[in-house]
Amino acid sequence: MRKGFTRKPQADEPAIRLKNYITPSGLQRLKDEHRFLLTRERPAVAEVVAWAAGNGDRSDNADYRYGKRRLRQIDGRIRFLTKRIEAAEVVDPEAPRTGQAKMRAFFGATVRYTNAVGEERVVSIVGTDEVDLGRNHISWVSPLGRALMKSEAGDSVVLQAPGGTEYLTVLEVYYQRISVEPFREPPGSEAAAKVPRQS
Secondary structure, three states, X not given: OOHHHOOOOOOOOOOOOOOEEEOHHHHHHHHHHHHHHHHHHHHHHHHHHHHXXXXXXXXXXXXXXXXXXXXXXXXXXXXXXXXXXXXEEEOOOOOOOOOHHHXXXXXXXXXXXXXXXXXEEEEEEEOOOOOEHHHOEEEOOOHHHHHHOOOOOOOEEEEEEOOEEEEEEEEEEEEOOOOOOOOOOOOOOHHHHOOOOOO
16 A cells, blocks of 8 residues: 555544453463563573673674574563453353343354254354364454354354355354463473473
């Protein structure tokens, strides 16, 4: 896009942002990763960078250059996670619901539906930081998530997907605990290489 067609937002215009809805276990995963990067991974990489800096010529020092690049990546991820955690609006799928909220699909719902050829599928509607297609966790802002929103058992919904239009029939909507894969320390992390020596 050419610069002539862009406009700067006015000072009095509110910034349009999607809410960061997230389940309690999804928020815990973000916090665990944030804590790991801040307290273990970043200090371990900083130690390697300090060691590499002491080895002389930095322009020809691969350990130093790689370490500095890795520190920038870690700092970027820490900033991203900090913003996501601060903006988080926790919605507990297990919280009691009444009236329409109990019957209809909203954030945190698990929905059983069938497509036009009778294939049945079950998905849970979660936040953008919790998407896990292997566990059938879909984002509330995905095409399928938006199509299922506010539907209830017996409703027919239209899914506008990149591959074309699909017609789905909602069979059941219920709310239960949605288990998110917990954060695990990456096997190749610098902190993993720093195993404490036993005396």
